[in-house]
Amino acid sequence: MQRLREAIVLVLLAIWSKAASARPYWWPSKTASAASGYCLSWRMAVEANNIRAWRTVPAQCSGHVEAYMVGGQYERDLSVIVDSICSYIDTITLSDDGLDAWILDVDDTCISNLFYYRTKRYGCEPFDPVGFKAWAVSGRCSAVPDVLRLFVKLIGTGFKVFLVTGRDEETLGQATLHNLEAQGFFGYERLILRTGVFKGQSAIAYKSAVRKQLAEEGYRIWGNVGDQWSDLQGEYVGNRTFKLPNPMYFIP
Numbered sequence: 001m002q003r004l005r006e007a008i009v010l011v012l013l014a015i016w017s018k019a020a021s022a023r024p025y026w027w028p029s030k031t032a033s034a035a036s037g038y039c040l041s042w043r044m045a046v047e048a049n050n051i052r053a054w055r056t057v058p059a060q061c062s063g064h065v066e067a068y069m070v071g072g073q074y075e076r077d078l079s080v081i082v083d084s085i086c087s088y089i090d091t092i093t094l095s096d097d098g099l100d101a102w103i104l105d106v107d108d109t110c111i112s113n114l115f116y117y118r119t120k121r122y123g124c125e126p127f128d129p130v131g132f133k134a135w136a137v138s139g140r141c142s143a144v145p146d147v148l149r150l151f152v153k154l155i156g157t158g159f160k161v162f163l164v165t166g167r168d169e170e171t172l173g174q175a176t177l178h179n180l181e182a183q184g185f186f187g188y189e190r191l192i193l194r195t196g197v198f199k200g201q202s203a204i205a206y207k208s209a210v211r212k213q214l215a216e217e218g219y220r221i222w223g224n225v226g227d228q229w230s231d232l233q234g235e236y237v238g239n240r241t242f243k244l245p246n247p248m249y250f251i252p
């Protein structure tokens with residue numbers, strides 16, 4: 001009887017052990033979670049500027065970047081960042097000389113090119129200038145979630161808002177004005193596009209020169225917001241810089 005009981009216990013233990021080692025059908029496989037874990041690490045390294053000068057999103061991360069951009073997390077991240085910027089704005093006392101300034105980048109800071117990059121598998125395929133121009137001219141862009149809220153607050157608070165973009169003035173000037181207007185960006189001080197003298201210069205050099213010019217005009221740059229590190233590096237970067245997420249492309 002004792003042996004029979006021991007045998008039953010052993011059989012039950014064997015069954016339990018087999019069941020415990022089997023994965024439920026909804027549990028991600030080790031291979032799938034390793035791939036998505038890599039893509040999350042890659043995206044975090046990109047956002048922290050630890051990986052630089054990358055040309056395209058790793059092919060295996062297309063689905064990860066798509067899920068991030070359109071699945072709700074991108075919007076949640078933007079909302080937290082914009083809330084933080086608004087808290088900072090509330091600490092600033094503006095002067096009455098009209099020289100309190102704020103800088104916003106344009107692409108994927110004010111206006112979203114997400115649907116252009118959808119055609120590029122969310123950055124797995126490289127940027128093409130001809131296709132991008134057609135996209136900009138088509139006016140099918142949208143506002144970046146939450147940034148219009150920030151823009152309206154900046155204007156309402158009395159900041160002079162400068163929109164500084166690496167877009168070429170000659171080929172994209174008109175389209176950019178229309179893109180901004182269509183998405184509700186009114187009342188900014190100046191839209192500054194890349195002119196011929198800055199052609200071929202890095203974004204860091206070009207945007208530094210623009211900010212230097214503003215500083216020489218007497219403006220105090222309280223804040224600077226962009227989706228690229230090159231929007232926020234170099235000279236005269238501003239009192240505070242804020243990096244918006246963008247795992248789809250890198251601009252040096």
Ligand SMILES: [Mg+2]
Pocket residue numbers: 105106107108109226227228
């Ligand atoms: Mg940008």
